[in-house]
Amino acid sequence: MGTTFEVRIEPKIQKNRLAGKDRFSYTVRWRVAGERCKKTYASRALADGRRSELVSAVRRGEAFDIESGLPESEARARDAMSFYDFACKYVDMKWSRAAANTRRSIADALIAVAPVMLANTRSTPDGKLMRNALHKWGFNTARRPDAPVDIEDVLAWVQRNSLPVSALGRAETIRAVLDAVGSKLDGKPAAVTYTARRRAVLWNLCEYAVELGQLDANPIPTVKWSRPKRTIKRVDPATVPNPTQARALLAAVAARPGAGPRMAAYFGSMYYAALRPAEAIELGLSNLRLPREGWGKLILNDSNPYAGSAWTDSGSDYDHRQLKHREVAKSVRCPVLPT
Template sequence: MAFSYEVSFWEIRERKGRRKPFEVRWVVNGNGKSESFLKKGLAKGRLSELISAAGKGEPFDEETGLPRSELRTKLQKVTWYQHTRDFIEKRWDDTPGKSRKNFADALATITPALVTSEAGRPDARVLRRALYSWAYNKQQQIKEPVPREEWRQALDWIEKHSVSITELEDAQVLRKALDALGKKLDGKAAAGRTARRKRACLSDVLGMAAEAKYFSTAVNPLKSVTWTAPRTAEEVDPEAVANPRQVRRLLDAVREQSSRGRHLEAFFGCLYFAGMRPAEAIHLKVAQCTLPDEDCWGILVLRGGTVRPGRNWTDDGRAHEDRSLKWRAEEDSRPIPIPPALVRLLRAHISEHGVAPDGRLFRTSRGGLVQESGYGEVWAKAREKALAPEEAASPLARRPYDLRHAGISFWLSSNVDPAEVARRAGHSLNVLFRVYAKVLHQSQERANRRIDAALEEWGMEAS
């Protein structure tokens, strides 16, 4: 926001035929401003206020034309809660359902911490539900224009006690928001990844406030505060990574589970042999697959994923929505070479089960989208059958997603160039090195032993 002391005033102008005929006019650094009034006396009073402010040496805002003190008073009336509602309103239409849900989750965590008083605070769970399910959900507001009484009371309280948006320039107030996003509702530490996601939302909201000139500078105040996310285990745990022999046993145990298991064997195979995310496998269509007849490598061209934000967050009321590849542009794709083992799995799957009308390879018995609860149940039974008791009690392949970790770890341990591994996995190199640090370390140790053996073979001293 830019202020100037170059202010000049015009005489009040009467414009007959207008609803408010008396116009106050002034100029701030060459930018003309005006306000209209019903009566001349009101116009004279307003002109007197502006002249008085200029006489006191107050600078005027070039965009709004208001004296600094008046602008500050106006901005202070906008609360954090009101601004977050404006943020949701502005971003909703151009935001996918999953992101809408994440915005609501983050703001429902932060908003209760940014209040002027604790007096009369509603129950924490009621307040969160009112914010998450109604105040920050435009779809729910359409279905339910007036929130249920319990929610209305909670929202009336937060509207009354929310801090001014301008107070977010104060580092101490900002830290209240950061402390809140680092904790769960029960007070326990939130996962680091969750806290970072919520911080990104906070940054977006404050960025919009800076653009609206709610702060004394155009800089996002979050940039001036040092914050460390709660520690979390981002690195893949080697104990969770199944070896190829264990994966084979697990896939066999999946296939042996009636028709549903046979239908999901190739689904789980995609997670392992192609390093796919479950959302990418659910989205996979036959047109994206090149599957040669002979024992040759094939290729999958991934073009997106299917996620489940829930019916309350999508425009069409469907529980699922399609999205672009993670961290990729809308039309981007990711080709992945697949070994003959997966080619055979996919060809057998198509031969036995066919494909959905829209070309999807994997679907429920009724043709619907594969659900996490469904394939999770099959996977749990497969672990019980395929693994020894001590293995089943360990983190080994505990989640279907661990198949992706196992596949990527196998590529790395097979000395595939990390840059190519990152490309196939849809990661950046930085993420690959961070998430698979322990796996890479094991690969380096194996490489060192091979070098030692080669040096000894040539009669040179090994390390």
């Protein structure tokens, strides 16, 4: 939005005779950065009121939008998006480059925020139905166009009753939103890592709103909000299998019929090489370097985390992609203890 302080308001209101009628209209005229602007009203009182509003905007030092010729506050209000529409736009912007589980995390965070950003809480759809509609369709770029009729009705209600995204700039609103991302459905505090993940989505959403001119600045730092305290959970040694117990457990799994040997290899790679489940599931013979003596190596090339078919591009439950926090086609060599 380009703005300017170069504004000149015509001192006189133009009186216009309506063709074929003994009636008149009244036009307010002004210039913004040299460009002519005008607005016509049916009565002089309305025209006088409008001219007074423009003069007041100039006197308080407000910039004018060059494209529309309106005071900046009016231009911003005219272009304001509802929170639901903006959240969908944010999801669509992120979708193509985000991993399937990241897409699901974004939707989860936005579902926590959406109820707080409703202007009308009367006649609200059933909470579970609304969360389901937002999670499976509203905040899912791929599935939104195919939402069933009953779900479309719910999403249309949310759209009609959403506050403008600019409401996030109010201290009381952003505080309520932060409380929502830090709470579970029952109102109890959410886990620290869960809260941090949802707050990160909210932060990024506000930055995108600033980028598109929907907010003047990210409102999150403007309020004093206490995050849940991090609690350190000590691991009970009694719950961790020692090497002897691990070998016995793996041997018992391998003895099971059918997929037993494969599952033993799966769990064994996680125990001995500390692999993520999504990395272990991608191991094949070509990934193994196991000498007769000494340490071996696992060559990790890909990851295949479970995400759910609603969030993957392929429609599979698994999202085949590069290793976590690694570039595409970047492999990692993982040492394996001698057994």
